[in-house]
Amino acid sequence: MPRALVITVGTGRNRVDVATSIARNSIKVLNPDHILLLCTTLSAKETVPHLKExxxxxWHERFEEPVCVDAADDLDRLFEHYREAVLSFMKxxxxxxxxxxxxxxxGTKPMSSALVLVAVALGLGRLNYIAGERDREGRTMTGTxxxxxxxxxxxxxxxxxxxFQQTxxxxxxxxxREILLPLRGEGTHEHQRTVEVLLHLNDFYAAWDRYDFDGAVKAKKALDDLEAPHEVLPPNIWSVYKKQRDLPGRMQSAPFDWMRLVDLLENARRRMGLHLYDDATARLYRAIEFLAQARLYHAHDIKTGDVDLDRVPENCREALLSHRNERSGKIQIPMLRAYELLAALQDDLGLTFMERYRDKKGTLQKYLNRRNESIxxxxxxxVDRETAGALIEHLVELTRVVYPKLEETAQSVRFPRFSTAP
Incomplete structure (x- = not known):
């Protein structure tokens, strides 16, 4: 790749001193393929010719046309002009x-300061400063x-x-992840090690957040294989990750684990925090459906995707037959029918759900219908915040009917934050 050098050019004591110093200590040392000079009209006219001499x-063909800004003491203006000039030069x-x-x-202090700010803002590879012994006027003495x-x-x-931490x-x-990627392979060994640990940590929670449990398991292995990740991560992050790193694998292998239900709830809460109420509601609807599925599976050995009629009350069988899948021959029932079946089995969850669904105010039915009307x-x-918030309340109260460890499990699947502030 070609190397380039951007230089602020002032006038010095007699123009020659500045030109000689830049040529000897900067250009010849770095040997750039392309050179951009940031000047004033005066320094372009009186210093640049000595620099080329x-x-x-x-080497003269390496020089771009000098950029002249006659605002040597206006830092804001200099920064804007220099930034545009450097970006155009790089492009x-x-x-x-x-x-x-x-x-x-x-150059003047504002000229130098503006270039430093541009270099930091654009992530340039290196800044050069020529130091040395000073004379009575505060200028660097030639030869030092x-x-x-x-x-x-x-x-x-x-x-x-x-x-990265804030995001x-x-x-x-x-x-x-996009914030970290430009830092990959940059800096010291410790810098690179930190970036790799943070990338894999981020990949673990990103995969889990989108229910890619296989991806989370792979990210977990990649993170654990790195050199002492616990030395890089803050204690509050490491302690949570250490407790959670095997949970995606557990949920992947156990479809009706109650933790999956609570994980859906926590995922919805994260979407609420981002004001993504449609996304939150989609997860909450699935969680309410999952609650019925898990209860039928654990308490009654019934799978909603393949209902065994021998396990259901006789007075329910005819209604369930209408849900037979013509292709597979399996009886597959939707959410409301699953809760009706639980109620027919005199299950507390089914009875509670149907009472809420059919009450005079009809709040649960109203909010479920709003989900059905969503994009x-x-x-x-x-979907608005009210609907998503109401569905969270209903889900929590229904879950407590059959799973009293809700809060404890929610804490175990709650994602960590670098900030310890609430």
Whole structure:
């Protein structure tokens, strides 16, 4: 890949001193393929010619047309102009940020500051500063110069880690991954190790969040195979992950595990936090359906996808026959019919559900119907917070009828956050 250098150019004491220093300590040291000079009109006219004289003639073709901004003390304006100039330069020459360096030694303080800000904002590969002994006027003395490298991407690394943690805490795992990816393979061994641990941690919860239990199991293995991940992760994250890392595998192998029901509830709560009420309601409807399925399976050895008529009351059989699948021959019953069957079996869950469903206020039926009218089900409207919130309350109260360990299990499947604030 070609390497490029962006340089602020001032006037110095006599123009020659600045030009000689830039040529000797920056351009010749870094040997860039492309050079962009950020100047004032005066420095472009009086310093740049001396700079080119200090270099072999064959190097002159490496220079771009100087960018002149006569606002040497206006930091905001300089930043905007420099940012656009550097971006245009990188696009024109097809330069990667890591292969674009910047030297901010010369020029006014606002000029230097603006270039530093641009380098950090764009994640440029390196900043150069020429240091040395100072004369009485505070200028670097010729012959004492030494190049001091600074790496903006390390600054960007810390900023990106903070952004990742904030995004992870919002359960926006796709966006969190995109924040980390540019840091992969960058920086020290410890930096790279941290990024890999965080990526696999994020992949684990991203897969679990979308019910990709197989993907979560693979991400868990990848994370556990890394070098001492517990040394990288904060204690509050590691302690939760350590307790949860085998749960996706458990749920994958046990379709009617009560934990699956509670996991649906927690997933819906995460969607509520993101104001995704349609998504939350879709999960809550499935959870209410799952509740009936799991109860029939555990308490009555009945599968809603293949009902054994010998296990149901005789007065229910005729109604259930209408749900026979013509292709498979299996009797497969929907949610409401499953709760009616539970009620016919005198099961507390079925009796409680039907009482709520048929009460005079009809609140449960109303909110279930709103789900059916939603754009993610069979209708064209968006679900509001009230509907999703009401379905959470109904689900929690119905679940407690048959599964008293709801709160305890909810805590065990609640996703961790880097921030310990509530």
């Amino acid at each position: 200090a270099l072999p003639a064959t 024109r020459r097809r330069l990667a940020p890591e292969d674009t360096y910047a030297d901010f030694t010369s 110069e030494r190049t001091m490298p600074i790496f903006p991407r390390r600054i960007l690394y810390d900023q990106r880690l903070r952004e 992870f805490d919002l359960h926006q795992y796709g966006a969190a 993610l089900a069979h209708g064209f409207v968006s």
